[in-house]
Amino acid sequence: MSTSPAHAPMDQFAHAEGELLIGGLPLSRLAARIGRTPFYACDRALISRRIKDLRALLPPQVKLHYALKANPMPALASHLAPLVDGVDIASGGELKLALDAGIAPRNISFAGPGKTEAELFQSVAAGILIHVESAREVHLLAQAARTLRLPARVAVRVNPDFELKSAGMKMGGGPKPFGVDAAQVPAILAEISAAALAFEGFHFFPGSQNLSSAAIIDAQQKSFALARKLAACAPGSAPIQSINLGGGFGIPYFPGEQRLDCAPIAANLATLVAQATQVFPHAELVIELGRYLVGEAGIYVCRVLDRKISHDQIFLVTDGGLHQHLPASGNFGQVLRKNYPVAIGKRMHEPPTETVTLVGPLCTPLDVLAQRIQLPHAETGDLVVIFQSGAYGATASPQAFLGHPPVTEVLV
Numbered sequence: 001m002s003t004s005p006a007h008a009p010m011d012q013f014a015h016a017e018g019e020l021l022i023g024g025l026p027l028s029r030l031a032a033r034i035g036r037t038p039f040y041a042c043d044r045a046l047i048s049r050r051i052k053d054l055r056a057l058l059p060p061q062v063k064l065h066y067a068l069k070a071n072p073m074p075a076l077a078s079h080l081a082p083l084v085d086g087v088d089i090a091s092g093g094e095l096k097l098a099l100d101a102g103i104a105p106r107n108i109s110f111a112g113p114g115k116t117e118a119e120l121f122q123s124v125a126a127g128i129l130i131h132v133e134s135a136r137e138v139h140l141l142a143q144a145a146r147t148l149r150l151p152a153r154v155a156v157r158v159n160p161d162f163e164l165k166s167a168g169m170k171m172g173g174g175p176k177p178f179g180v181d182a183a184q185v186p187a188i189l190a191e192i193s194a195a196a197l198a199f200e201g202f203h204f205f206p207g208s209q210n211l212s213s214a215a216i217i218d219a220q221q222k223s224f225a226l227a228r229k230l231a232a233c234a235p236g237s238a239p240i241q242s243i244n245l246g247g248g249f250g251i252p253y254f255p256g257e258q259r260l261d262c263a264p265i266a267a268n269l270a271t272l273v274a275q276a277t278q279v280f281p282h283a284e285l286v287i288e289l290g291r292y293l294v295g296e297a298g299i300y301v302c303r304v305l306d307r308k309i310s311h312d313q314i315f316l317v318t319d320g321g322l323h324q325h326l327p328a329s330g331n332f333g334q335v336l337r338k339n340y341p342v343a344i345g346k347r348m349h350e351p352p353t354e355t356v357t358l359v360g361p362l363c364t365p366l367d368v369l370a371q372r373i374q375l376p377h378a379e380t381g382d383l384v385v386i387f388q389s390g391a392y393g394a395t396a397s398p399q400a401f402l403g404h405p406p407v408t409e410v411l412v
Ligand SMILES: *Cc1c(COP(=O)(O)O)cnc(C)c1O
Pocket: 067, 069, 070, 088, 111, 205, 208, 209, 246, 247, 248, 249, 288, 289, 290, 291, 292, 391
């Protein structure tokens, strides 16, 4: 027996007669309904349940935002709109998506290191909160406010002077293009005050894909403490209304990883809420989650086109590949390539019988979806499932590469 660590069980999905069910449908029936492979499918009931479970832990005062870039499928955005308190966007395109999905402008916030002049004007016209990341943005927003005769609602995105420990992707601490260094925040606040922008608070986002509740708690405590310190330099006129503590909640992708325990994070947030009522009586605490809300509810499904042996190794060649699922190929921020959890759609009950490498149709050795994994026997025509694919899938992949058609996405 191998002692290598296993993937966390993908027990969010049921199966019947050996076949995976999604949205209550056997996978092969869903594939027949869609009429083509590959496709992404997201289970709306799983997303609703994830949010319900998280809300049951979180203090009611904490606002839960969805980071749209994790999965901007319009049907999904519309499904999430009534379930979350707001949406975080990262471009003018996502602004349109969020507004189309029915999110109130008051509850939309915009972060990103390279906002264009057009995007900043659009944001002021829409009435959303802009997470300011440079002096240039302050000046453009002042122009937008004057031209449009509207308030420019801003919070300062802080590049904190600490890192999020154990994060899969660090986005704060040290030299970063994101946000304003903590040391430069007083100067930016002075500019915001001089430009008469509507200052509302602070935004922190130290990193992503973290499975350690202790590290997330540490970052949230340090962010809150930094907000208290920086608030001393805030424009005196308006009270602080919003402190966005970021997110970074991860999901288990790779062997040996376990699901994040949110209970201690929620307990820590309750402590911070109690402190906030003392020091920031008008502020709401916000967390913004992307993959944690949607990642586990989605699968990527492709079909085996060919089964080949090369030098004693079995290759399953599928119609899906890195052009549609870049993260599973390991080319979206992994240093050492690791396998996502994979299954053969109609053999959910069967133990693995062979070691195979799952590749896509592209003429590049990078097009590997899973390397030397143990699976039950699969033949040409079988459906292969890649789990944990509800976030950073279609829109995080170079779909036009090699001229393949775009992937289908459904919400079931
Ligand atoms: C990408 C991003 C998120 C979402 O990250 P996840 O890892 O999907 O939760 C949230 N906030 C900001 C500012 C981001 O850039």
